Amino acid sequence: MTPGVRAVATRARELLAPDAVIDDRARLRTYECDGLTHYRVVPALVVIPEDADQLAGVVRACAEHGVPFVARGSGTGLSGGALPHAEGVLVVTSRMRAITDVRPEDQRAVVQPGVVNLDVTRAATPHGYYYAPDPSSQQICSIGGNVAENSGGAHCLKYGFTTNHVVGADFVTAGGEVVPLGAMAPDAPGYDLLGAVVGSEGTLGIVTSVTVRLVRLPEEVRTILVGFHSTDAAGAAVSAIIAAGIVPAAIEMMDALAIEAAEEAVHCNYPAGAGAVLVIELDGPAAEVAAEYDEVERLCEVNGAFEQRLATDPFDRALIWKGRKSAFAAVGRISPDYIVQDGVIPRTALPEVLRAMGELSAQRGVRVANVFHAGDGNLHPLVLFDESKAGEAEAAEEVSGAILDLCIRHGGSITGEHGVGVDKARYLPRMYTEEDLDTMQLVRCAFDPDGISNPGKVFPTPRLCGEVPGRHKGAHPAQEAGLAEVF
Numbered sequence: 001m002t003p004g005v006r007a008v009a010t011r012a013r014e015l016l017a018p019d020a021v022i023d024d025r026a027r028l029r030t031y032e033c034d035g036l037t038h039y040r041v042v043p044a045l046v047v048i049p050e051d052a053d054q055l056a057g058v059v060r061a062c063a064e065h066g067v068p069f070v071a072r073g074s075g076t077g078l079s080g081g082a083l084p085h086a087e088g089v090l091v092v093t094s095r096m097r098a099i100t101d102v103r104p105e106d107q108r109a110v111v112q113p114g115v116v117n118l119d120v121t122r123a124a125t126p127h128g129y130y131y132a133p134d135p136s137s138q139q140i141c142s143i144g145g146n147v148a149e150n151s152g153g154a155h156c157l158k159y160g161f162t163t164n165h166v167v168g169a170d171f172v173t174a175g176g177e178v179v180p181l182g183a184m185a186p187d188a189p190g191y192d193l194l195g196a197v198v199g200s201e202g203t204l205g206i207v208t209s210v211t212v213r214l215v216r217l218p219e220e221v222r223t224i225l226v227g228f229h230s231t232d233a234a235g236a237a238v239s240a241i242i243a244a245g246i247v248p249a250a251i252e253m254m255d256a257l258a259i260e261a262a263e264e265a266v267h268c269n270y271p272a273g274a275g276a277v278l279v280i281e282l283d284g285p286a287a288e289v290a291a292e293y294d295e296v297e298r299l300c301e302v303n304g305a306f307e308q309r310l311a312t313d314p315f316d317r318a319l320i321w322k323g324r325k326s327a328f329a330a331v332g333r334i335s336p337d338y339i340v341q342d343g344v345i346p347r348t349a350l351p352e353v354l355r356a357m358g359e360l361s362a363q364r365g366v367r368v369a370n371v372f373h374a375g376d377g378n379l380h381p382l383v384l385f386d387e388s389k390a391g392e393a394e395a396a397e398e399v400s401g402a403i404l405d406l407c408i409r410h411g412g413s414i415t416g417e418h419g420v421g422v423d424k425a426r427y428l429p430r431m432y433t434e435e436d437l438d439t440m441q442l443v444r445c446a447f448d449p450d451g452i453s454n455p456g457k458v459f460p461t462p463r464l465c466g467e468v469p470g471r472h473k474g475a476h477p478a479q480e481a482g483l484a485e486v487f
């Protein structure tokens with residue numbers, strides 16, 4: 001333990017309950033990774049504050065002693081964002097689980113960052129509302145993690161991502177100051193600093209309270225499971241539905257390999273022999289849903305659907321979703337190891353990219369299962385391998401990178417919703433020039449001049465704030481243009 005960490009531990013013991021400060025190596029190992037388990041780092045210290053004051057006190061101590069810190073919610077992240085720093089403090093929000101306020105009349109709820117996503121909906125449902133962004137991990141992931149990753153989910157096609165549902169936050173800066181961002185009412189004046197914090201992957205500071213927008217429960221919901229012989233046909237149906245002006249609450253696609261895995265794991269009873277299935281959900285006023293349902297059914301049929309099944313009761317509906325939402329974990333049934341990839345492409349490029357992915361998979365002998373938010377063009381290829389077999393891990397890694405290249409080439413991006421974290425920092429230069437990355441770092445430096453908040457994440461070549469970057473021996477072009485300053 002460095003002298004700095006020792007000093008932070010001493011301060012933390014003054015501020016927090018005795019069992020909320022962990023420096024025992026065996027217990028620290030519990031926190032060595034997030035959902036991306038092949039990166040592991042044991043933190044020097046773990047703190048589990050109960051409120052914003054305790055959390056800010058620890059961060060202030062980190063700032064005073066130049067100690068890096070990393071926020072952790074539920075640790076379900078898939079890009080290594082909550083991977084600890086070996087000489088740093090891991091700040092865990094799992095004891096900050098209070099739903100402070102539910103205000104149906106304002107369509108707002110105020111929650112602490114450790115609150116589990118689904119618990120917001122559970123608290124709002126008796127009032128006729130729910131929280132719309134629904135990552136498949138919603139039974140366990142935290143709102144703080146959702147804010148940091150700008151998480152998406154099946155229903156974000158119609159309702160928007162986390163950023164569209166967070167209107168305010170209390171935020172602990174890297175210096176340990178608590179500042180309010182945004183407001184209960186929409187469109188607070190001034191720069192949209194809340195917008196900068198949402199999706200910043202814990203690199204700007206730590207969110208200690210979140211004000212979210214609640215959405216009215218729809219009058220009617222219809223969930224349809226549709227079987228196709230191929231992903232091409234299912235992709236064509238997706239395009240046809242959107243082109244018809246219908247925006248379903250969700251359109252999710254799974255290919256044959258993903259269906260096989262889900263069947264083995266949760267017996268979801270998807271159409272036998274399907275090359276692809278779509279899970280389509282329509283919601284809204286009953287009359288609108290009825291009209292849209294007829295049209296969706298017709299468009300699926302025209303595009304080759306061989307079976308269409310409308311959920312007839314909540315059990316049926318839950319089983320359809322269980323197949324989809326269990327798919328990542330289910331893949332463990334058909335492969336000992338796999339990479340959960342996350343990329344995004346324009347929806348219209350789906351058939352072409354899926355075909356190219358199939359060719360890549362055949363050429364390299366690496367199986368790829370696909371399960372994704374088809375309406376958003378947000379792909380989740382699951383690249384399967386067996387670590388115990390020589391060369392398989394490397395081949396899977398290569399295919400995984402090549403899939404991201406495909407996404408970029410088709411006008412998409414290297415991450416749709418899982419974030420860059422530690423895992424994809426190396427891919428960022430494939431999308432952005434050095435100048436772009438330097439400009440992003442200027443934003444980071446404005447929030448965290450000493451670079452202690454989640455260092456080593458997102459940026460491929462982290463620099464100290466004020467360091468003259470790469471090729472620009474003088475000022476950065478953004479500085480020369482009077483658009484930015486280096487502090």
Ligand SMILES: Cc1cc2nc3c(=O)[nH]c(=O)nc-3n(C[C@H](O)[C@H](O)[C@H](O)COP(=O)(O)OP(=O)(O)OC[C@H]3O[C@@H](n4cnc5c(N)ncnc54)[C@H](O)[C@@H]3O)c2cc1C
Binds near residue numbers: 035076149
């Ligand atoms: C089975 C499975 C399914 C998934 N499905 C989806 C999906 O459909 N959509 C999706 O978007 N993601 C999905 N994910 C990824 C993951 O659940 C999300 O990224 C989620 O938002 C992470 O929340 P968490 O609480 O686990 O955060 P963590 O993993 O603990 O942290 C994630 C990042 O947030 C930062 N962070 C955490 N709390 C705070 C805070 N209070 N303030 C500032 N920064 C903070 C961390 O430093 C880290 O960078 C899935 C993961 C799994 C395992």
